[in-house]
Amino acid sequence: MISRMPEKELLVRFVGAGFRFDRDVALEAVDLEVSSGERLAVLGPNGGGKTTLLSLMLGLRRPSAGRVEHLRLEPALRRGYVPQFPAFDRSFPVRVEEMVLEGRLRQRSSWRADQGECRAAVRRQLERLELLDLRRAYLTELSGGELKRALVARALVGDPELLVLDEPTASLDASARATFWELLSELPARTTVVLAAHDIAPSTFAPTRALLVDRRVRELGQEAMDAHALLCGHGRD
């Protein structure tokens, strides 16, 4: 019997998109398509516009030139995001389990929502990321690595179809990194993963495409991807 590959669905399309902060151009003339099931590595120097690209992809910012089309509107695309630097105030009175539960806000907002199932999903993620003991802790009581793990749990708890990760392994220790890469490898094949990180290597994350972002976005060929993997050899175990 021949198994059929699930059909790819186009999720986001950049058409000549650009973004500027006042007079500083962060990105320009970006043409890019992102489909379901892709594993996209986003590489490039600091200040090259990687985070801006991810924000546009998620719809958190509007381009100042061109357009970014989010093609799945109904049912709304489930999006998970681990920001490089959280924009929230860590002194906000929220416990770890409550923050992770926010990753299910869309589902919980429906009157038909199974609140028990949402809480069970939070517990599973906390357990997986070794945060169960810290579930009642407030964010000010977490270390940088623990907070990062909580952010990963929040991004994963809503079963995202588009998962965007901006330097997710920064401030994680070796054991937490190993757990994180394992979690990524267990995601369903249909999940689109977009990862900006400096320690991408074949043993940790095997991208289907790689983008080099430095004000403009260029797709890297297989050779360049291999060369990059060699350069950041510290990712190899």
Add this chain to the structure above:
Amino acid sequence: MTDLSATTWLGLPAATVLAVLLASVLCGFVGTFVVLRRLVALGGGIAHAAFGGIGLAVLAGWDPRLGAAGVAAVAATLLSALPRERSDRVDAVIGVLWAVGMAVGMLLLAGRSGGDVDVEGYLFGDISSVRPSDLLVLGVLVLFVLGLHAVCGRQLVAIAFDPDHAALQGVRVHRLSWILMLVVALSLVALLALVGVVLAIALLAIPPLVGLRLGRSLPAIVVLATATALATGLGGLWLAGAFAWPAGPTVVLTGAALLAISRLGRRRSSRDAR
């Protein structure tokens, strides 16, 4: 039906006690969001801009509260419409609103004090002469705020904590932020009747700061802030009556004293408890 103007509770006019009770609920719910979203300076700007609205309304022969509410709502809308990339300009816009509102109000009300217009009352409040319409405004606002929390409390918390993440979860962040800003603006206008434009923002800031100091979870903070606002209002009014001090400043300084006392203790970490 009981005549509120003739009845006294706790030695204070019943209408005043009722006004303090309703204002305390606003301080607890709205004030907590004002402090958590760091909107205190913005609230101060809106309250002072509202003074310009009072001047305009008096000039036009309308109810001054109508002018204050109109200008406060416009100011709140303008501030919430500032694009994210311009958020670094918010403090400058607040400063301009603050000063221009006061200047317009003072210009339009110049020479009216002592006549049919109580300028001092608008600046520093006159809680001893709460009118039934003040109670109605406060009551409607409290009902709206409680209803808003019941219907979209989770979304309000989400945008207060992490607006970007809330947007990813389908929350209409701009619309809800605008509604929240309108509620803050109208709460300030309702509080003007009690403590005036100069002191109103203190009532939205001080009780939640006490709540944040003494409570850890959000519901506990809201309850503690409401209780602090009640103690501040009633305690301040009692002191003002006992020592013949002006009511508005005494209420605010009572709150400041409670805030100072709340900061004496040491906070316990929930990690310590494990």
